[in-house]
Amino acid sequence: MADAISTSSEGSQEFKKSNDFQIPEKWRTPLKLLGGLIVLIIIVILVWAELTERATHLGHRTYEDGCSRRYFGEDSFVCVCNGSYCDEIRPIGHLERNEAIVYETSAAESRLRRLFHRFQDERPENEHVIRVDLANPKHSILGFGGTLTDSAYFNLVKYTNLTNLLLNQFFGERGIKYNMLKVPAGSTEFSEECYTYNDKSFDYGLRTFSLENDSKVPFIKDILAxxxxxxxxxxxxxxxxxxxxxxxxxxxxxLKGSPQDIYYSLYTEYLIRYLEQTRTLGLNFWGISPLNEPLTSLTANDTASPRMAMSSDNLRQFINDVFGPSLKGNKLTKDVNIVFHEDAKNSLLGNVNTLYQDGSAFIDGFSVHSNFLNSNKSVNNLIQTHNFQPDKFILSTESVHRGSVSQGSWKYAADYASDIISSLNHYVNGYIDYNLALNEEGGPSLNRQTASASIIVNSHNAAEFYKQPSYYAIGHFSHFIPPGSKVLPIAIRNNEDESVVYTPGPIECLAVRTPEMNVVLILHNIEDRVHALTIDASTQKTKRFLNVGMAPKSIRTVVWRVEAE
Known part of the structure; x- marks a missing residue:
């Protein structure tokens, strides 16, 4: 037995020796390198998978421009934001003299994707050549913004746990950088309940005036932060x-009676009381429009919205004899700008002409609402109003697609781009959208009135919201055009060097010069085909051309430094 055991042990030892494979020396180093490479590849795959998992939620994925896409059956897509991820606008950074930075959004692909381009000495043979006239700046830009209705407040605060993230999309440096905010004084059709600040009947001393029912007033301080x-x-x-x-x-x-009666004075005191009490809360209003859509309300059949009608002649007497003297005579409100009209573009000129029948020392500017049509009449009204009162600013203070929310609609984005370009090219100094944010049903609102907004909050998932194509369309302007920028004339040449002043066509254009001495050129391709453009930024000293391709249904913002003559 001992011999057998010994033999077996020896056999086992011999077996081990015979199977002890030795790697040749010359292969050891390459195999070690290969093993390290395999480990590195595995690590990269695991990291990529983790990042993809974080950016992928319920069927959407993050693309090169940072957008986490989701489709809702429209002709484009939304970008999804949640508690772990939200796309941002990449900063312009430093610009060299021969560089331009291009931001692109298109129906099919990108959302404010940043690209670098270089100027060249020779002009490309493209179908259109665009030249910006730096020598003849026009009107100044006051800014861009949105409206804090009650519904917007509810969606920004009550129905989400992403309030700070949402606010940064509108007002932050990596968002679309709004610098204006329209605030309804009381309820609108986009409120959950109907209220004013003094609903006790026949309180002629306004002793019960109170902002208590208006939750959005204290919230404004969070925005100002x-x-x-x-x-x-x-x-x-x-x-x-x-x-x-x-x-x-x-x-x-x-209002009861005539402009000489007590109710016009009471309404004036009501608005001034609003400005005084918000001031005690730390809110200093830059301007006030005393009445929303007074002319439209004369013929409106809408009985479901807070409204008040006033004829042009009554508006003239109200502003010149009651509201203007009272506001400007009050030491707390004398510096608040009075903004007049707050109604359709088509009725602007007639209303302004009536106002100035006996002169007016109280109006600081005018405001119009957009229907996205920009008819010849509405454009001519803007031009003639500016020519009549060139020292007064004009604001576009309400733009909205009523009815369907249409998440992912490129048509809505294109409407905004066209409207902003047309408005700012025709003496509008600032552009304010309507509701900052709404839910998927387009509310909440009084009596089930609905509309779309640039950001839609998921009312069923407080940790998610959607940035519409219209958000990025507005951002092509608001993020890159700071207050104090000057609108510049544009000329377009074809290949035969025939020069024409810019008129709207398949490529819509807006150019400004910023206070930092950059040129910002926004291009909007309204057609479903590619366009090739050349930007001519030449001076007397140097030739500089930029080749720009416009994808179908796309917007591009091009930024370059002003070249010293």
Whole structure:
């Protein structure tokens, strides 16, 4: 037995020796390198998988431009933001003299994707050549913004746990950098309940005036914490019902009596009280529009919204004899800008002409609402109003697609791009969108009125919201055009060097010169085909050309430094 055991042990030892494979010396180093490479590849795959998992949620994925896409059956897509990820706008950074930075958004692909381009000495043979006239700057830009309705407030605060992230999309340095905020004084159609600040009937001393029911007023301070230079614009929608001949806040109605009667003075005191009390809360309003859509309300059949009608002649007497002297005569409100009209572009010129029948020392600027049509009449009204009162600013203070939310709609984005380009090329100094944010149903609102907004909050998932194509369309302007920028004339040449002043065509254009001496050129291709463009930035000393391709249905913002002559 001992021998057998010994033999077996020896056999086992011999077996081990015979199977002890030795790697040749010359292969050891390459195999070690290969093993290290395999480990590195595995690590990269694991990291990529982790990042992809973080950026991928319920069927959407992050692309090169940072957008986490999701489709809702429209002709484009939204970008999804949640508690772990949200795309940002990459900064311009330092620009060399021969460089341009291009930001691109298209229906099919990108969302403010940043690209670097270089100028060249020879002009490419493209179908259009665009030249910006630096020598003849036009009007200045005051800024861009949105409206803090009650519904916007609810979606930004009550129905989400991403309030700070949402606010940064609008007012932050990596967002679209709004610097204006329209604030309704009281409820609008986009409120959950109807209210004013003095609903006790026949309180002629306004002793019960209170901001208590208006949750959005203290919230404004959170917005100002992101940008303390935001211009606040208050807007009246309706007087308390007991001041109106309809006895109701909802529906048009008019102030009782004539402009010489007590109710016009009471409404004036009501608005001034609003400015005084918000001032005690640390809010200094830059401007006030005393009444929203007063002319439209004369013929409106809308009985579901806070409204108040006033004729052009009554507006003239109200502004010149009551509201203007009272506001400018009050030491706390004398510096607040009075913004007049707050109605459709088509009625602007007639209303302004009526206002100035006996002169007016109180108006600081005008405001118009957009229907995205930009008819010849509306454009001519802007031009003629500017020519009539060139020292007064013009603001576009309401743009909205009512009805369907249409998440991912490129048409809505294209409407905004076209409207901003047309407005700013025709003497509009600032552009304010309507609701900052709404939910997937386009609310909440009074009596189920719905609309779209540039950001849609998921009311069923408080940790998610969607940035619409229109958000990026507006951002192509608001992020890159700071206050104080000057609009510049544009000329377009074809290949035969025939020069024409810019008129809207398949490529819509807007150019400005910023206070930092950059040129910002926004191009909008409204067609479903590619366009090749040349930007001519030549001076007397140097030839500089930039080749720009425009994808179908796309917007591009091109930024370059002004070249010293």
């Amino acid at each position: 992101l940008n303390n230079d935001i211009k606040l614009l208050a807007t009246g929608y309706s007087a308390p019902g007991w001041m109106k001949n309809s006895h109701k806040i909802l529906g048009p109605g008019e």
